[in-house]
Amino acid sequence: MALYKYFIKRLVLTLPTLLGVSIIVFLLIHMIPGDPVDIMLGDRVTDAAKLALEERLGLNQPLHIQYWNWFSNAVRGDFGISIRSNQPVIEEIMRRLPATVELTVVALLIAVVFGILFGVSAARYRNTAIDYSTIGFSLLGVSIPIFWLGMMLIFFFSVILGWLPVSGRLAMGISIPQMTGLYLVDALIAGKISAFWGALKHLILPAFSLATVSLALIVRVTRSSMLDILSEDYIRTARAKGVRERKVIYTHALKNAMIPVVTVIGLQLAKLMGGAILTETVFSWPGIGRLLVTAIGVRDYPVVQGVVFFVAFAFIAINIVVDLFYAYLDPRIRYD
């Protein structure tokens, strides 16, 4: 099967899932016990205000019509208006999206680069202190609550040592011209090196705490995969014919050990998207995770619906891309 045919097949298979996701997200507002309008507005408002909100949310129409209205708007990116800010929900999301993307991508990079590096060296120096301490750290890393780790990092590096900022994306008074919304990129484009350092300093702690669990998992998988490969005959052959150890490890072994590692990396995206909700709350990082938690707190249901649908949609899209990547790497997958 050609890659594009596989792509179309995956896309078609996704449509019912997407429809189901949209129904669940839509029904959320109707699963709230009690009258959602009462819950959203509280007791101290006039009946007229309640009727107006009911009208705006379309709650006075039959359910299937409500769904159709909501869905047809949602696929065009219109998630309605936030109850609290009176801004379109999609604008609220788009304003915060770059912060989340920057945090998640940097965390993924940290997890992949350090994960493979530590995993390979643990396998290479098997049963030495390097190996044991790597295993020990990865064991702890898988079980540590990242929101607590984040707080401990803040306490140590920001409060005690004063090296890094406590929260936010940039210090007060510093501005970066907005291009992509990714501060690191924007600062480089504008040639503002000090702003770049400022943004990087703000990013270090949140990105490391978000990366921890994925980093630990990638270390584990890389190590065990490398150990399997290093006991293969062709590795012995390579060593026997005098290939330098560095080349044996990084060229012969690592390439072949990467398949399970790539699989784990693909699975980390869901973890990171969930983890971003927690990390953003710890570090007051102005991303969509924080938008969601705040919206839940003030019962701003249009925002909740919008963010959840948006994230689920993004998650499905990312999964398709990851699958396509596998299919590209391993053509056998396409024939399943």
Added chain:
Amino acid sequence: MNSEFKQVIRVYKRNKLAVVAFFIAIILMVLAVIGPYLAPYDPVEINLQLRFEPGFWEGNTDHLLGTDNLGRDIFSRILYGTGISLKVGYAVIAITAVVGLFIGLVSGYFGGAVDIVIMRFIDILLAFPPLLLALVIAATLGTGIEKAMLAIAIIYIPSLARIVRGSVLTVKEMPYVEASRAMGAGKFWIIVGHVLPNVLTPVIVYLTLLLGDAILYTAALGFLGVGIDPTTPEWGAMLSSGKDFLILGKWWITVFPGVMIFLAVLSFNLFGDGLREAVDSKLRL
């Protein structure tokens, strides 16, 4: 005690870390039950005269782990919190086991349209990042420990149902199931008497691995203040209330509950890993 069980224990005992984890897990389970009797103070009692009292490291014997921003005794709150976290963990396991087994058995055994509809629905649930799903369900259901249990169980039910369904598909083609059917056994008896016992091993292993994870998600919901009342002595909720005082140097409000979450998750994970290894070794023999 049969020999298979002995074999599993023997392999498990070889893993020293898993043995230590097992004992820590037992201590936590006991603490969850007797904690409230050991607690020197009421965990929700507010005492504004005693805010931010440091603990034993500054010679405080009244409040060993200090007091929080509302003067509540942290040691007592942690003891109560053990019970809450484990209760949620057990309940999540129970709900997941019952619902996941039921869905998986029905879907796998009956097949056809039932199977297609159920599996499609499960695909939909799996399309959400897990924490997002739990968060949204908890937000919809409202505040309450029971609701949080349900919200967290929904994360695991789809995966367990899939595991069960997969096993059922293999088991139902086995000669002993066919023999039973030939002898005129009803569907219910075949499922409960023959299929269920033979899919239990992967289910038990999955459920053991889930406890640590469920405790972590409980703490996460508590920390985000969704589904769990922020005043309850839940470990995650305690972290959330201490978060803003960290920059004032009041580290004890967040350090101790965090250590407890970490310890519980770590020991239950190591216990689950050890058990899975031991069971796998039995299966290989």
